[in-house]
Amino acid sequence: MDNVTPIRVPSHFEREFPGASRSGAEVAANLIRAADALLAEIDRRRRSIADLSPSAFQVLAILEGAGEPLAAHAIAEHLLVSTASTTSLLDTLEKRGLVERTPHPSDRRKTLVHLSDEACDIVDRMLPQVHAAATDAVDGLSEAEREQLIQLLTTIRHSVVELAKQEPPRPKSRRKSSARPKP
Amino acid sequence: MDNVTPIRVPSHFEREFPGASRSGAEVAANLIRAADALLAEIDRRRRSIADLSPSAFQVLAILEGAGEPLAAHAIAEHLLVSTASTTSLLDTLEKRGLVERTPHPSDRRKTLVHLSDEACDIVDRMLPQVHAAATDAVDGLSEAEREQLIQLLTTIRHSVVELAKQEPPRPKSRRKSSARPKP
DNA sequence: TATTGTTATACTCTATAACTATA
DNA sequence: TATAGTTATAGAGTATAACAATA
Numbered sequence: 001m002d003n004v005t006p007i008r009v010p011s012h013f014e015r016e017f018p019g020a021s022r023s024g025a026e027v028a029a030n031l032i033r034a035a036d037a038l039l040a041e042i043d044r045r046r047r048s049i050a051d052l053s054p055s056a057f058q059v060l061a062i063l064e065g066a067g068e069p070l071a072a073h074a075i076a077e078h079l080l081v082s083t084a085s086t087t088s089l090l091d092t093l094e095k096r097g098l099v100e101r102t103p104h105p106s107d108r109r110k111t112l113v114h115l116s117d118e119a120c121d122i123v124d125r126m127l128p129q130v131h132a133a134a135t136d137a138v139d140g141l142s143e144a145e146r147e148q149l150i151q152l153l154t155t156i157r158h159s160v161v162e163l164a165k166q167e168p169p170r171p172k173s174r175r176k177s178s179a180r181p182k183p
Numbered sequence: 184m185d186n187v188t189p190i191r192v193p194s195h196f197e198r199e200f201p202g203a204s205r206s207g208a209e210v211a212a213n214l215i216r217a218a219d220a221l222l223a224e225i226d227r228r229r230r231s232i233a234d235l236s237p238s239a240f241q242v243l244a245i246l247e248g249a250g251e252p253l254a255a256h257a258i259a260e261h262l263l264v265s266t267a268s269t270t271s272l273l274d275t276l277e278k279r280g281l282v283e284r285t286p287h288p289s290d291r292r293k294t295l296v297h298l299s300d301e302a303c304d305i306v307d308r309m310l311p312q313v314h315a316a317a318t319d320a321v322d323g324l325s326e327a328e329r330e331q332l333i334q335l336l337t338t339i340r341h342s343v344v345e346l347a348k349q350e351p352p353r354p355k356s357r358r359k360s361s362a363r364p365k366p
Numbered sequence: 367t368a369t370t371g372t373t374a375t376a377c378t379c380t381a382t383a384a385c386t387a388t389a
Numbered sequence: 390t391a392t393a394g395t396t397a398t399a400g401a402g403t404a405t406a407a408c409a410a411t412a
Contacts, residue, residue: 238379264381265382267380267381267383268379268381271380272379290388291388292389293388
């Protein structure tokens with residue numbers, strides 16, 4: 001009935017991919033799947049409050065976190081998307097009555113984006129759900145294990161950030177497994 | 184120069200969100216960010232080989248992993264998307280010369296999807312890159328730490344899978360921080 | 367000249383519904 | 390009646406390029 005076990009990689013893995021680490025592949029698979037499951041659960045809870053896309057929620061959260069109206073380009077920078085994409089997101093939110101755009105008082109190039117009362121209400125109900133999901137997700141871990149996990153994940157993130165600074169690397173060979181099912 | 188440190192949550196967190204766990208929020212944030220960084224690096228490496236979307240790569244990987252042509256609905260089931268969406272993905276791949284569709288010999292409702300030689304070549308160059316990313320990402324961890332990490336992630340995934348079976352839960356209150364900047 | 371925001375256009379992924387052909 | 394696949398349509402997020410208004 002309880003079928004959640006570690007994702008494992010077959011023993012011939014390192015023969016098929018010379019230079020690759022089997023435990024590395026297993027860590028990667030388990031990391032990505034765990035994060036994916038958690039994100040899906042968070043998204044499910046957010047949707048139980050309001051049917052908005054993750055990006056739309058993010059815009060609301062950014063505005064709420066700022067505690068004051070922001071110019072559109074500031075939102076674009078937080079989201080790491082283009083200003084044109086942000087315009088499109090804000091159009092959707094404005095149509096739904098969740099944000100309002102007003103001219104900036106001193107710089108007439110800018111538009112200030114405000115949260116509506118309904119949007120504030122959505123964020124106030126959404127955040128406890130999100131944090132409850134995180135709280136429940138780590139229910140099976142001791143405080144020591146949580147801290148250990150944070151450290152291990154940070155080590156990985158550190159390595160990946162370093163990799164991202166380099167060239168996409170040298171090609172490596174692959175040795176195809178000999179026996180392959182045939183049509 | 185090396186600025187990757189654990190993501191932390193402010194100390195007033197549990198006051199603002201009664202019932203939520205600060206360490207849970209920290210674990211969640213670090214988990215999601217680490218997975219996101221790794222996925223971005225994997226995607227970057229795949230794109231250095233061929234400019235295809237993650238879904239398109241997944242179709243190729245599914246077909247390669249099967250070792251034989253698959254019917255379209257089988258691909259849809261692996262991808263967890265609708266058959267209509269799969270048709271669209273296959274259309275794109277076919278236009279690029281990466282897959283070919285042929286009629287199923289015995290069941291004339293079905294279409295068999297084959298990888299082209301070019302697609303096989305792309306997958307053969309792509310997989311070593313993906314596995315090298317995973318290998319490099321865990322470079323800083325001992326084998327014992329890797330195994331420990333896999334266990335911790337599996338515990339979390341287990342909890343989340345259980346949560347996903349339940350109703351999206353009871354609303355919880357939020358206590359807004361007192362001092363808020365004003366426009 | 368640089369910045370801000372919008373429009374126009376295009377592309378991807380995804381979905382549902384309606385439909386055809388086949389089993 | 391059920392299954393396989395396609396088409397039609399729609400809506401989301403995202404991007405680039407061109408543009409207007411303002412600094």
